[in-house]
């Protein structure tokens with residue numbers, strides 16, 4: 156029977172950074188990954204704050220070598236009106252850029268960087284059962300020949316993303332309060348792109364506040380494009396191999412014919428009801444991070460940054476626990492993580508109820524407020540010096556109300 160200090164389930168961004176951090180700090184780790192890498196996963200627009208996490212575990216140089224598209228900001232369009240947020244002009248003192256990545260390549264580079272540093276990773280090994288208590292975890296997994304193995308560990312980090320291994324096993328799933336939404340998307344040739352259309356991601360609002368298009372340009376003249384909306388519209392767009400979806404993006408006025416004759420790289424795919432919630436983020440001998448915790452919505456590209464941020468934090472507290480220190484997992488992990496998630500939650504709920512769109516598309520936005528909002532869009536959601544972070548719950552609806560009653564704002 157194998158025996159390690161920490162077993163990590165999943166080799167996505169959360170698993171890669173947490174395993175690398177623990178390995179650097181001399182723990183015997185093992186990563187079990189169900190799939191063969193590289194593998195496709197959606198989530199291609201990163202946020203600058205995730206660069207802090209990648210730098211902390213020494214991954215940046217390897218990612219740089221690949222030549223991913225640099226991302227310097229986000230542009231929001233409603234009809235003809237456009238608002239740009241540039242990360243170079245933000246409130247928090249942080250990274251001013253990041254990347255737009257094909258996740259198959261990006262995730263492969265991350266986990267291979269961990270392997271280079273000495274992390275053992277077993278691909279095509281699926282975790283099947285976990286028996287967990289304070290001091291010893293017993294996990295079984297099957298390899299690609301179907302053979303079952305057992306591994307004992309002192310701690311488990313669940314970084315299994317949408318696999319949600321421990322939330323399912325331990326009945327931790329919690330209902331989500333948002334209506335069911337989904338996405339239909341593809342990668343598409345993008346040969347007509349202008350130079351200024353590369354270094355940002357583009358969000359186009361349509362159907363009042365209920366639907367939007369993402370455009371995430373890659374460095375190889377292809378682009379990820381998708382529509383997010385309530386599940387019924389997404390299902391309608393996805394029918395007949397995404398016929399209505401393709402028609403929509405080919406004819407969408409603000410895309411100005413950019414994709415009219417462009418070929419898709421793969422047929423449109425769909426994800427329905429992507430939002431997930433969880434009752435608790437830790438338990439005796441285990442912690443959840445990344446998408447095995449909560450995922451609300453992709454509109455502000457928070458997923459990978461929350462995955463790397465929670466992965467590093469989980470690793471650091473696991474280290475403290477295993478070195479015999481008393482750890483307050485509720486205060487030092489769950490509450491802190493949920494504080495950041497809650498800032499994004501306010502932005503997401505405000506996006507769909509219209510408040511955030513009123514603010515983002517306001518033509519009279521105060522430059523300082525814009526810099527503060529920009530830092531949230533850059534992922535710096537734990538910077539309590541930022542008034543938009545500190546007071547997000549009251550600030551967003553109040554600001555939207557003020558903008559709406561301000562008759563001089565020509566948007567209203």
Ligand SMILES: Cc1cc2nc3c(=O)[nH]c(=O)nc-3n(C[C@H](O)[C@H](O)[C@H](O)COP(=O)(O)OP(=O)(O)OC[C@H]3O[C@@H](n4cnc5c(N)ncnc54)[C@H](O)[C@@H]3O)c2cc1C
Pocket residue numbers: 164165166167168169170187188189190196197198199200201202280281282283314315316317318319320337338426429444445446447450453456457458459460462
């Ligand atoms: C439509 C949509 C668009 C999105 N767009 C963005 C975006 O633009 N930017 C962004 O940052 N995020 C985005 N996201 C979110 C992003 O996809 C996730 O937040 C991110 O992938 C989470 O990383 P992770 O490491 O937690 O999990 P994952 O990347 O999902 O990795 C988990 C790994 O665990 C493995 N695994 C699962 N079960 C088992 C098992 N039983 N045994 C062993 N291994 C297992 C899986 O094979 C997988 O490789 C989007 C999400 C959706 C739905």
